[in-house]
Amino acid sequence: MSAKTCCAALLLAAALVPALAASRTDAADLRRSGLDFMTPALQALQRDDRLNPAMLWVQDGAALWRTPAGTAATSCADCHGEARQSMAGVAAHYPAWDAISGQPINLAGRIQRCRQRHQQASTWPNEHADLLALDAYVAMQSRGLPLAPPDDARLAPLRAQGQALWQQRLGQLNLACQHCHDQRAGQRLGGAAIPQGHATGYPAYRLEWQGLGSLQRRLRGCLVGVRAQPFTSDAPEWLALEAYLALRAKGMAVETPAVRP
Amino acid sequence: MAERTRSLIHLPQGLLKGQPFEVRVTLGHPMENGLRPDGFGNVVPRSLVTHFECKLDEQKVCAVELYPAIAANPYLSFWVRADAPGMLVFEWLGDRGFVHRETRAIAPA
Numbered sequence: 001m002s003a004k005t006c007c008a009a010l011l012l013a014a015a016l017v018p019a020l021a022a023s024r025t026d027a028a029d030l031r032r033s034g035l036d037f038m039t040p041a042l043q044a045l046q047r048d049d050r051l052n053p054a055m056l057w058v059q060d061g062a063a064l065w066r067t068p069a070g071t072a073a074t075s076c077a078d079c080h081g082e083a084r085q086s087m088a089g090v091a092a093h094y095p096a097w098d099a100i101s102g103q104p105i106n107l108a109g110r111i112q113r114c115r116q117r118h119q120q121a122s123t124w125p126n127e128h129a130d131l132l133a134l135d136a137y138v139a140m141q142s143r144g145l146p147l148a149p150p151d152d153a154r155l156a157p158l159r160a161q162g163q164a165l166w167q168q169r170l171g172q173l174n175l176a177c178q179h180c181h182d183q184r185a186g187q188r189l190g191g192a193a194i195p196q197g198h199a200t201g202y203p204a205y206r207l208e209w210q211g212l213g214s215l216q217r218r219l220r221g222c223l224v225g226v227r228a229q230p231f232t233s234d235a236p237e238w239l240a241l242e243a244y245l246a247l248r249a250k251g252m253a254v255e256t257p258a259v260r261p
Numbered sequence: 262m263a264e265r266t267r268s269l270i271h272l273p274q275g276l277l278k279g280q281p282f283e284v285r286v287t288l289g290h291p292m293e294n295g296l297r298p299d300g301f302g303n304v305v306p307r308s309l310v311t312h313f314e315c316k317l318d319e320q321k322v323c324a325v326e327l328y329p330a331i332a333a334n335p336y337l338s339f340w341v342r343a344d345a346p347g348m349l350v351f352e353w354l355g356d357r358g359f360v361h362r363e364t365r366a367i368a369p370a
Contacts, residue, residue, distance in 0.1 A: 050271040053334040056289040059267060210291070210333035 046259035054205035054257030061137025070121025091139035139256035162244025171228030201258020276369035294329035
């Protein structure tokens with residue numbers, strides 16, 4: 001091989017290597033759960049059900065599942081049977097489209113609708129301990145399964161709205177979600193690591209709350225953090241963000257009930 | 262349901278006579294230290310669990326004092342050895358007459 005062709009081959013190789021590397025990183029999944037950003041002690045708290053304080057709520061949820069409610073005096077178990085079988089993988093498919101109301105719905109919303117329609121009971125207020133307990137109990141039956149947002153065109157406008165919100169600057173600090181959780185994930189904000197913001201473990205037990213809370217509560221904390229006025233509790237924006245986040249975390253494992261700092 | 266005090270008690274399976282085993286307990290409790298304001302600026306009254314005790318057939322096997330710096334939902338773990346079948350009694354005591362009792366029968370083989 002002459003010096004010239006050798007040189008050309010090297011150049012070609014040099015040109016190819018970054019291209020190959022780039023395609024490899026595109027193919028590799030760089031998404032990391034919030035669990036990876038926590039200390040080993042805190043990870044242990046989530047991984048061991050005998051330590052995880054969220055299990056207090058899950059235990060309540062299991063009891064509520066079997067407790068008759070409403071004027072219909074039926075329990076969740078009367079229709080759905082054992083949650084371990086009937087609810088396995090269900091939470092991974094939310095938010096979904098509710099054909100009866102013609103609206104998108106998340107898992108907590110589905111539980112509320114079920115209460116109204118089939119138990120003829122009143123709905124719980126947002127963040128009610130019983131709602132969180134049942135939500136966590138149902139979602140836990142999908143633990144370890146990949147998030148599989150439904151392939152439903154009717155959810156597309158909601159997801160688009162969620163993505164727009166994710167990219168929209170908000171508040172006095174004039175920051176969008178993506179500025180921290182896409183562009184600066186892994187860096188630190190004060191003493192805290194900035195996670196990538198994958199909502200895989202809600203309802204989650206947060207040490208800051210010393211209790212279980214919903215994704216909406218977590219998002220509200222972020223809005224207050226950038227000095228924005230949070231949306232009202234029944235605003236459609238929360239569900240839009242949830243729908244976009246589910247798509248963004250598609251294929252990642254459900255972790256409910258997660259523990260977060 | 263939310264008002265009811267909840268606890269989690271974990272005992273290992275297959276206990277053996279004379280063989281120590283780990284007991285893990287979590288109590289659902291806010292552990293309010295009486296210094297925090299609520300959302301409206303009013304101080305939340307102090308409500309702490311101050312004492313925990315575990316007895317195996319009237320014999321004290323573990324006693325713990327809890328203090329304000331301990332976070333909500335206190336978790337404790339300790340080791341117990343039993344030579345015969347018996348009853349484990351768990352008791353948490355706290356401010357304003359707070360009492361929570363749980364019992365678990367054990368039958369080491």
